[in-house]
Amino acid sequence: MSAELFLFWLMGAVTVASAVMVISAKNPVHSVLFLILCFFNAAGLFVLIGAEFLAMVLVVVYVGAVAVLFMFVVMMLDINFVRLREGFIEYLPVGALVGLVLLAELVLVAGTWAMREPTTPAAPALAEAVDNTRALGRLLYTEHFLVFQIAGLVLLVAIVGAIALTLRERVGVKRQDVARQVHRRPSETLVLERVEPGKGV
Amino acid sequence: MPASLHLDLVPLLPELVLTVAALLLLVLGAARERVRAAGIVAPLTVLALLVAAALAGVLDRTPQTLLGGHFRFDAMAAFLKVLVFLGVAASLLLGSSYVEDERIDRFELPLLALFSALGMGLMVSAESLLGLYMALELQSLPLYVMAAFQRDQLRSTEAGLKYFVLGALASGMLLYGCSLIYGFTGTLSFTTLAQSFGPGSPAGVPTGAVVGLVFVIAGLAFKLAAVPFHMWTPDVYEGAPTSVTAFLAAAPKVAAVGLTLRLLMGPMADWVGQWQQVVALVALASMVLGALAGLVQTNIKRLMAYSGIANVGFALVGVAAGTREGVEAALVYVAIYLAMTLGAFGCILAMRRQGTYVERIDELAGLSTRQPLLAAALAIFMFSLAGIPPLAGFFGKYFVFFAAVKAGLVWLAIAGVLASVVAAYYYLRIVKLAYFDPPAEPFEPPSGPGLRLVTGLAAILVAGFVVLPGPLFDAAAGAAASLGPPAPTAPVR
Numbered sequence: 001m002s003a004e005l006f007l008f009w010l011m012g013a014v015t016v017a018s019a020v021m022v023i024s025a026k027n028p029v030h031s032v033l034f035l036i037l038c039f040f041n042a043a044g045l046f047v048l049i050g051a052e053f054l055a056m057v058l059v060v061v062y063v064g065a066v067a068v069l070f071m072f073v074v075m076m077l078d079i080n081f082v083r084l085r086e087g088f089i090e091y092l093p094v095g096a097l098v099g100l101v102l103l104a105e106l107v108l109v110a111g112t113w114a115m116r117e118p119t120t121p122a123a124p125a126l127a128e129a130v131d132n133t134r135a136l137g138r139l140l141y142t143e144h145f146l147v148f149q150i151a152g153l154v155l156l157v158a159i160v161g162a163i164a165l166t167l168r169e170r171v172g173v174k175r176q177d178v179a180r181q182v183h184r185r186p187s188e189t190l191v192l193e194r195v196e197p198g199k200g201v
Numbered sequence: 202m203p204a205s206l207h208l209d210l211v212p213l214l215p216e217l218v219l220t221v222a223a224l225l226l227l228v229l230g231a232a233r234e235r236v237r238a239a240g241i242v243a244p245l246t247v248l249a250l251l252v253a254a255a256l257a258g259v260l261d262r263t264p265q266t267l268l269g270g271h272f273r274f275d276a277m278a279a280f281l282k283v284l285v286f287l288g289v290a291a292s293l294l295l296g297s298s299y300v301e302d303e304r305i306d307r308f309e310l311p312l313l314a315l316f317s318a319l320g321m322g323l324m325v326s327a328e329s330l331l332g333l334y335m336a337l338e339l340q341s342l343p344l345y346v347m348a349a350f351q352r353d354q355l356r357s358t359e360a361g362l363k364y365f366v367l368g369a370l371a372s373g374m375l376l377y378g379c380s381l382i383y384g385f386t387g388t389l390s391f392t393t394l395a396q397s398f399g400p401g402s403p404a405g406v407p408t409g410a411v412v413g414l415v416f417v418i419a420g421l422a423f424k425l426a427a428v429p430f431h432m433w434t435p436d437v438y439e440g441a442p443t444s445v446t447a448f449l450a451a452a453p454k455v456a457a458v459g460l461t462l463r464l465l466m467g468p469m470a471d472w473v474g475q476w477q478q479v480v481a482l483v484a485l486a487s488m489v490l491g492a493l494a495g496l497v498q499t500n501i502k503r504l505m506a507y508s509g510i511a512n513v514g515f516a517l518v519g520v521a522a523g524t525r526e527g528v529e530a531a532l533v534y535v536a537i538y539l540a541m542t543l544g545a546f547g548c549i550l551a552m553r554r555q556g557t558y559v560e561r562i563d564e565l566a567g568l569s570t571r572q573p574l575l576a577a578a579l580a581i582f583m584f585s586l587a588g589i590p591p592l593a594g595f596f597g598k599y600f601v602f603f604a605a606v607k608a609g610l611v612w613l614a615i616a617g618v619l620a621s622v623v624a625a626y627y628y629l630r631i632v633k634l635a636y637f638d639p640p641a642e643p644f645e646p647p648s649g650p651g652l653r654l655v656t657g658l659a660a661i662l663v664a665g666f667v668v669l670p671g672p673l674f675d676a677a678a679g680a681a682a683s684l685g686p687p688a689p690t691a692p693v694r
Contacts (some may be wrong), residue, residue, distance in 0.1 A: 143269035150323060150335040151222070154342060157316045160227065161346035164309035165361075 015041040028074045036067045053133040212274030215253040219319040222249035230308035242308040244598050246315050247290045254286035270390045271332035276683035281459040283324040288452035288539045289318040291655045296444025298649030299550050305350050312403035313343035316474045330389045331377040341368050348441040360440025367433045375420025379578035381413025394468035397511035409473045424457045425513045428486035447546035450509050455535045458516050466684050473523040481521040487514030495627045501562050506552050519601040522608035528681040530600035537597040540662045541585050547656030548579040551647035567640020578660045585663045587628035588621050593666035
């Protein structure tokens, strides 16, 4: 058994097992943690098939942002997960049916893929050996440079819009003013008093 | 390195000016106090838009495709950019006193309008499906935020949310259509599409790509507020702050018609048999519904929404013709529509009574005795929207119907004339209320030099068009001619 194959089976098994735990864990925080484990192992599988860019995106976007967001939602919203689980048996037949349909479709796709007639590959192979991060970067920063920049502007608009719609100026709220704190002098706030013994201020 | 990357950025100058201005003003606005920031950012935004419009007007109009084939500058792009940037600047001037009265004069509002204008400029220059989609998003995202800008009012937030959700749906349809076209043709570039499926090409039009095209038209029809994708329009127009409604009704429509023309009459010009019926049907439905539903409105902003739907229908009649005359007529129509709409909203924004803005139509009674100049301007715009002869609106309609008849769509032209007769009722009712009904309580005098300037200028343009129609027709003819088969350049893969 080659190292690659061993890694595939290991990470595949952990992916599936953690995915099962995501839906079966009692504690929602544990579910999110298992989801993160699942993402990491899926990223490892992507590296194995040579899609290292997808692996990085999966870790950065899904683990770094989406899963953390889930965690916030789970911890901040008081959702009663026990009540959400009620009626699990009731809905089991429908769920099993959907699962079976999906399984059948997957088998069909895999079957046609295995039995397809040899044709020319859908995407022509790159002439030189470049890894796909480099290839994507080249496209983004050359041919699609304009579109890439517009995407940046769209994100900027999203930030400006979100702030414009949610930022409220409240009156009567004490705020930290760093400049004022730094410029504070002892003479403005401290008064040295000579206190007679036994008398107090 | 692909050879297509040549950094000749001169045709991109108007957009570069707007981008740099937007980024600088963002920093400026964030660094200043709330109230003072708006007072500085708004005039500078208008200035940047005027500079960009002037640049777009004077740049060399030889068709050029640049930046990997996503961007094309030609006479059509120049014509539409001048219109769009001027339209955005004018609507900002119109709204300047309204935003102060309604206490929404925060610097983000003109800034978002600036970003939207940038998106519109890129829209009318789009030369690939990717460029089209990204520009459209950059244009619409600020609009959603602007519609919800009066966030303490339920109507405004409802308008913003409704617009956002339905806009996302439309974007999804558009993107799905784009993916189908890409999947069945293997290219994103309009240039390659035109070369591969133009006249004399061995390959017919793939069926899947036609399905994709229909989805793209549906997405564009939403952005245009054309029937059957118009449902959001009245609610958004009514709920959004009036200054934002004036913005929504003017320049984005021009940009969307420009984009539709660029897509359908550029790479898809030879597929005219595939899309003509769809566009003609959308145009017919828009004209009829806009005319009929407008009859029962009591709120003048809702009325303007249905008027906008009908007007888009008239512009689409020119598109549906599928000929160069049709393109020319549609371009003339949107230019005239821009002036009429801005002027009409100028009148709406000028009508204040005891500090609140009048929105009900029957409150206009007796406007002529109190504000004779304003009433005269309102009458000019309403007569023009109704299409009464010596005014500009008549010529706009005349040329789109003429183009449709020449292209063999006689039934569409007849339906359009009937629809405009029906619509004339509600435009003329406003004039009748303003001139012949007993006056109600007095109006406050219109405030703001910007509002008076834009409304007066629009009134002069609409009324004086008949004296000097030449420049607009020449510019539109030049723009329509530049939509021919594009010069072969290095395409997007």
